[in-house]
Amino acid sequence: MNNTNKDVLTKNVLTAALNDYLLHIQIDPLGDVTSQVNAAKALINYISTNDDITADWVKSNWIILLPAIDYHRNSLKESIHNAILDNDEDKLSELRAENRNLQPFLNLLKPFRTLTS
Secondary structure, eight states: OOHHHHHHHHHHHHHHHHHHHHHHHHHSOSSOOHHHHHHHHHHHHHHHHOSOOOHHHHHHTHHHHHHHHHHHHHHHHHHHHHHHHTTOHHHHHHHHHHHHHHHHHHHHHGGGHHHHO
């Protein structure tokens, strides 16, 4: 895989996680979520306009990215379960690949978990 494909993959997986999280916090808000919504939208905008998403950038935005990735992985697990029940091998393969593509971000953000406990 060349860098362009990797960059697109990174952008797609992060954007999917942020969009999923954004929808979740707006549908089922716990208090005022304005700052989280604005931050998620700003990150989505940044991702869409920048080709180089670095580890330092991911770490500096952990406060939004970590819950977004966690929520998206839980959502993916449910979708994977449904794809298994529906015997939809294509969808199952796609969902499992997306779930695997989130793992490097979770590994990168692992040290920040203690700050949210």
